[in-house]
Amino acid sequence: MPETASVAEPAVLEVRGVRRSYRDLVAVAGVDLYLARGEIHALVGLNGAGKTTLMRLMLGMARPESGLVRLNGRDISRCRAADWARVGHLIETPFAYPELTVTENVIASARLHGLQTLMAATAAEESISDLGLTPWASRPARGLSLGNRQRLGLACALAHRPDVLVLDEPTNGLDPRGVIIVRESLRKAAERGAAVLVSSHHLDEVSRVAHRITVMHGSVLVGSLDPGGLDLERRFFDMVYAAEEPLAGPVPKPGRRL
Amino acid sequence: MMRAVVAIEWLKLRRSRVVLTATAVLVFLLPGSAAAFMAAYLSGGDSQFAAKVSTLLNGRSWADYLGLIGQLSSVGALLSVGIVVCWTYGREFSDGTIGNLFALPISRARIAWAKGLVVLCWGVATSILGVLVAVLLGLALSLDATSAAEIAQAATMPIVVATLTTLLAVPLALVASAGRGYLPGVAALLAVVVVTQIVTTLGASPWFPWAAPALWSGLGGPALSAQVTSVQLAMPCLVGALGMSLCAWWWKHCEVV
Numbered sequence: 001m002p003e004t005a006s007v008a009e010p011a012v013l014e015v016r017g018v019r020r021s022y023r024d025l026v027a028v029a030g031v032d033l034y035l036a037r038g039e040i041h042a043l044v045g046l047n048g049a050g051k052t053t054l055m056r057l058m059l060g061m062a063r064p065e066s067g068l069v070r071l072n073g074r075d076i077s078r079c080r081a082a083d084w085a086r087v088g089h090l091i092e093t094p095f096a097y098p099e100l101t102v103t104e105n106v107i108a109s110a111r112l113h114g115l116q117t118l119m120a121a122t123a124a125e126e127s128i129s130d131l132g133l134t135p136w137a138s139r140p141a142r143g144l145s146l147g148n149r150q151r152l153g154l155a156c157a158l159a160h161r162p163d164v165l166v167l168d169e170p171t172n173g174l175d176p177r178g179v180i181i182v183r184e185s186l187r188k189a190a191e192r193g194a195a196v197l198v199s200s201h202h203l204d205e206v207s208r209v210a211h212r213i214t215v216m217h218g219s220v221l222v223g224s225l226d227p228g229g230l231d232l233e234r235r236f237f238d239m240v241y242a243a244e245e246p247l248a249g250p251v252p253k254p255g256r257r258l
Numbered sequence: 259m260m261r262a263v264v265a266i267e268w269l270k271l272r273r274s275r276v277v278l279t280a281t282a283v284l285v286f287l288l289p290g291s292a293a294a295f296m297a298a299y300l301s302g303g304d305s306q307f308a309a310k311v312s313t314l315l316n317g318r319s320w321a322d323y324l325g326l327i328g329q330l331s332s333v334g335a336l337l338s339v340g341i342v343v344c345w346t347y348g349r350e351f352s353d354g355t356i357g358n359l360f361a362l363p364i365s366r367a368r369i370a371w372a373k374g375l376v377v378l379c380w381g382v383a384t385s386i387l388g389v390l391v392a393v394l395l396g397l398a399l400s401l402d403a404t405s406a407a408e409i410a411q412a413a414t415m416p417i418v419v420a421t422l423t424t425l426l427a428v429p430l431a432l433v434a435s436a437g438r439g440y441l442p443g444v445a446a447l448l449a450v451v452v453v454t455q456i457v458t459t460l461g462a463s464p465w466f467p468w469a470a471p472a473l474w475s476g477l478g479g480p481a482l483s484a485q486v487t488s489v490q491l492a493m494p495c496l497v498g499a500l501g502m503s504l505c506a507w508w509w510k511h512c513e514v515v
Binding site for chain 2: 022056059060061062063081082084085087089091092093094095096097098099100104108109111112113114117156
């Protein structure tokens with residue numbers, strides 16, 4: 001299901017026809033996707049659908065065999081430092097060096113994104129507070145729980161107030177309070193104009209926060225879901241099953257409720 | 259930006275337990291061992307230990323004592339610095355943090371250079387500190403010396419050996435990066451130590467860069483030491499520069515898998 005940015009709302013980050021395989025495994029097969037300013041775009045799909053690979057392609061962590069990835073209208077291989085300075089991401093492993101404290105980690109991330117020392121310290125303090133990490137601010141990251149490590153990764157991704165935010169399953173390992181904190185952080189980022197792409201397995205969660213939901217299955221985008229509609233889970237599985245049928249794959253057809 | 263990356267890498271290095279252990283080996287264990295050997299040599303006697311020490315030391319001068327530190331450094335510094343190099347680069351892959359070094363306003367090649375710069379500075383600083391500790395221990399042993407200049411001249415050799423050895427450890431950064439973890443780097447380090455020992459045993463050409471500092475320090479005897487030329491001693495600089503350049507190139511083109 002190809003997507004293109006409208007003329008009125010130019011894409012901040014965009015992929016066109018990207019394809020990537022690993023030996024005989026096609027991870028992403030000709031995907032078009034765009035992120036627009038002020039919008040939270042959720043990418044949902046089963047394990048192995050290709051979400052993480054697609055996000056890696058969008059951030060230059062993997063090179064596409066074909067297709068284009070553009071950031072602010074420029075091919076990412078030719079992006080300037082100023083373009084990357086406005087990008088934040090959390091893909092799988094959080095920015096959490098165990099020997100550094102929570103504050104040092106966030107400051108390090110902010111400085112790597114181009115903030116000067118004093119600005120980085122201020123931004124880190126704010127981000128740590130926003131993510132509810134203040135009680136752990138001076139503790140080494142090695143002692144953090146899984147959920148707090150994830151929150152630290154989010155604090156690092158958000159500290160420099162990016163214009164583009166790419167987050168792979170940001171609520172992984174979080175307790176309900178942490179999920180709400182992340183939700184609010186994403187809303188705040190979108191309200192100040194950031195383009196946000198977030199992948200998730202939690203359909204209820206993305207329905208609360210996303211402006212658009214795109215479904216990925218079998219390395220391709222198979223459709224979009226209305227975040228405000230009823231019974232999102234059933235519509236998701238209907239879409240996945242419909243995409244799976246031509247492949248005759250082993251996806252079980254769910255009942256109305258799983 | 260480069261200053262920020264160097265500052266961050268320096269902070270990571272300072273906080274590392276691996277680096278702390280390696281620093282302790284270079285600053286205290288190697289000088290302490292040399293001082294213990296010299297003390298045994300000075301005390302004489304007919305113990306088995308004293309007999310073995312007499313094969314390592316030819317006299318009670320500062321040159322003999324600090325030369326022994328140079329010999330110990332040629333292996334000890336390679337192992338210590340090599341492990342630090344492997345950890346510095348390989349941990350980004352072992353810990354999975356490499357992904358956080360993408361999509362940044364600074365290139366990964368410059369991050370790789372910053373890591374190399376920090377490790378090199380640390381290696382040189384620890385070797386100087388180690389020699390300073392050795393000098394203090396030597397003064398406590400009341401070694402023969404005519405002047406402070408003589409001590410300073412003798413101290414130059416172990417510092418140069420440790421610095422050259424630090425440069426010889428740099429290519430391990432490429433192995434740890436391409437191997438996506440510090441263990442492949444450590445395996446390569448052990449291979450380098452074994453091959454160097456074999457080369458040294460089989461006649462030890464000083465044209466083999468990893469053997470040159472050890473031979474110059476006297477590990478192969480005074481005759482071989484005198485044969486080592488300045489060109490051969492400069493080879494580790496070439497090895498370090500080449501290893502670092504290849505590592506930075508690899509970092510520039512690597513992907514997250």
